[in-house]
Amino acid sequence: MQGINAKEHQNFLDAYKKFEKLLEAVENKLPEEENKRTKEGIEELRNLYFKFHSLLNDLSNCTQHYEKRKKIVQSGMFKSIRKMKSELRNKGENINYL
Numbered sequence: 001m002q003g004i005n006a007k008e009h010q011n012f013l014d015a016y017k018k019f020e021k022l023l024e025a026v027e028n029k030l031p032e033e034e035n036k037r038t039k040e041g042i043e044e045l046r047n048l049y050f051k052f053h054s055l056l057n058d059l060s061n062c063t064q065h066y067e068k069r070k071k072i073v074q075s076g077m078f079k080s081i082r083k084m085k086s087e088l089r090n091k092g093e094n095i096n097y098l
Contacts, residue, residue: 004052009045016042 019038023030 003056004049009049012045013042 016038023035028035
């Protein structure tokens with residue numbers, strides 16, 4: 001999975017701030033459509049960046065929950081396996097294949 005580099009994202013936002021200052025300095029002489037596309041693009045990038053971090057947080061929580069659950073299930077399963085093997089041994093059955 002490829003992540004989003006936080007420093008690179010911040011650098012890009014800083015570049016956009018410089019873009020806005022330049023735009024003011026030239027008294028908004030860029031075509032309005034071009035300026036609008038840039039502003040909308042920046043807003044979309046910001047939203048995607050926040051969504052990425054939200055999903056990353058959800059993934060982290062899911063992974064932690066999975067690991068906790070796995071330990072509980074594994075512990076119970078291995079305990080049961082030991083009991084069943086012991087019972088088979090007491091019956092004198094061959095359990096080497098297990």
